Amino acid sequence: MAGQGPLNVVIVGCGNISGPYARSMATHPTRIKLLGAFDLNPQAAQKLVTEHGGRVYETLDAVMADPQVEAIVNLTIHQAHYDIIKKALEAGKHIHTEKPLTLNVAQAHELVALAKNRNLRLSSAPITFLGEGQQTAWKAIREGKLGTVRVVYAEMNWGRLESWHPNPAPFYEVGALADVGVYPLTVVTTIFGPAKRVTAAGGVLWPQRTTKSGSTFEIKETPDWACMCVEFASGPMLRMTASFYVGPTHQHGVEFHGDVASLFLGSAHDFNKGVQIRPFGAAEWTDVPYVREPFPGVEWSRGVTELHDAIRSDRPQRATGEQAAHVVDIIFSAYESIKTGKAVAVKSSFTQPKPMDWAV
Numbered sequence: 001m002a003g004q005g006p007l008n009v010v011i012v013g014c015g016n017i018s019g020p021y022a023r024s025m026a027t028h029p030t031r032i033k034l035l036g037a038f039d040l041n042p043q044a045a046q047k048l049v050t051e052h053g054g055r056v057y058e059t060l061d062a063v064m065a066d067p068q069v070e071a072i073v074n075l076t077i078h079q080a081h082y083d084i085i086k087k088a089l090e091a092g093k094h095i096h097t098e099k100p101l102t103l104n105v106a107q108a109h110e111l112v113a114l115a116k117n118r119n120l121r122l123s124s125a126p127i128t129f130l131g132e133g134q135q136t137a138w139k140a141i142r143e144g145k146l147g148t149v150r151v152v153y154a155e156m157n158w159g160r161l162e163s164w165h166p167n168p169a170p171f172y173e174v175g176a177l178a179d180v181g182v183y184p185l186t187v188v189t190t191i192f193g194p195a196k197r198v199t200a201a202g203g204v205l206w207p208q209r210t211t212k213s214g215s216t217f218e219i220k221e222t223p224d225w226a227c228m229c230v231e232f233a234s235g236p237m238l239r240m241t242a243s244f245y246v247g248p249t250h251q252h253g254v255e256f257h258g259d260v261a262s263l264f265l266g267s268a269h270d271f272n273k274g275v276q277i278r279p280f281g282a283a284e285w286t287d288v289p290y291v292r293e294p295f296p297g298v299e300w301s302r303g304v305t306e307l308h309d310a311i312r313s314d315r316p317q318r319a320t321g322e323q324a325a326h327v328v329d330i331i332f333s334a335y336e337s338i339k340t341g342k343a344v345a346v347k348s349s350f351t352q353p354k355p356m357d358w359a360v
């Protein structure tokens, strides 16, 4: 049933990113209704509903048992994603989850299959490929403005999370590739389709970290810096760096290099960091006009409004579990390559999403 009216959602996981999500969702009242929130920490859930409405659910089971709830917005920490998504799907709820989908390739595919079997939507971040800058870059590439694209360079130097995040240790457990590498990987797979092979190098460059409150923790084995080469089945080669050591650098965003021109997307994350083109041999980069006025920064609710629109009009949503599982596969292939020093074949595939209607 496609249903009518706003999508009735509950936020599960009320930490750092839940406020930006709730604020952003509230700007789309005809498409999203926040029924309430749940967190293992009841005070965090209480704070969120006090500021953004709805009610506190006492337990996860209470969320899942509420027949009013159509979809879960999963903003829990990475390590909890698999359990929450599985529980939601088993309870018959659609779900939009923050990234990465899971921390294990088999579990990612298991959840995709579960959603399919239950005829439910599994939508996953990153949704920044739905941003105006990203859609503008994709349109120029689709229209052949670069000729055949053979090389892509992506930089995701995200600095030291402990300088701003109150609970950074779990992010270091999953590493820069799985936490922020997912942004360019999702943008580039959206444009070029599935990867076929990954070669990577990386390591823990700076293991001793100190939080804002002065406590220390140690990064055990997941790289805080990694560089990977990804070969795409459709032809292009991607070289991507992801780092929790290096902060913003002069190199940033994503560069696409084709036979007749290069294109620079200012960010794989923010929607409004500019798009520029330079024909091969030209001295200057020139601005590519946005397909429409860009949202400043990231519109966090965009995956949830997209989910609403897709469910209500009975069409596939663009941010799929299938693509997110493929991105998880690329990341864990990179981790395997870092360990073994060998290239690793990526076995999974996915169907590329359609461009946004306003970017066709």
Ligand SMILES: NC(=O)c1ccc[n+]([C@@H]2O[C@H](COP(=O)([O-])OP(=O)(O)OC[C@H]3O[C@@H](n4cnc5c(N)ncnc54)[C@H](O)[C@@H]3O)[C@@H](O)[C@H]2O)c1
Binding pocket: 012, 013, 014, 015, 016, 017, 018, 038, 039, 040, 041, 044, 075, 076, 077, 078, 080, 084, 098, 099, 100, 167, 179
């Ligand atoms: N912080 C950001 O800027 C940011 C940006 C984009 C995406 N994300 C993604 O959002 C997610 C959350 O990040 P965050 O920064 O808000 O983390 P956080 O540590 O600030 O918050 C996570 C919350 O999840 C809760 N939680 C953990 N396990 C749970 C469970 N089993 N059931 C219910 N609640 C549980 C914790 O109590 C905590 O309140 C991550 O997947 C991250 O990749 C974060």
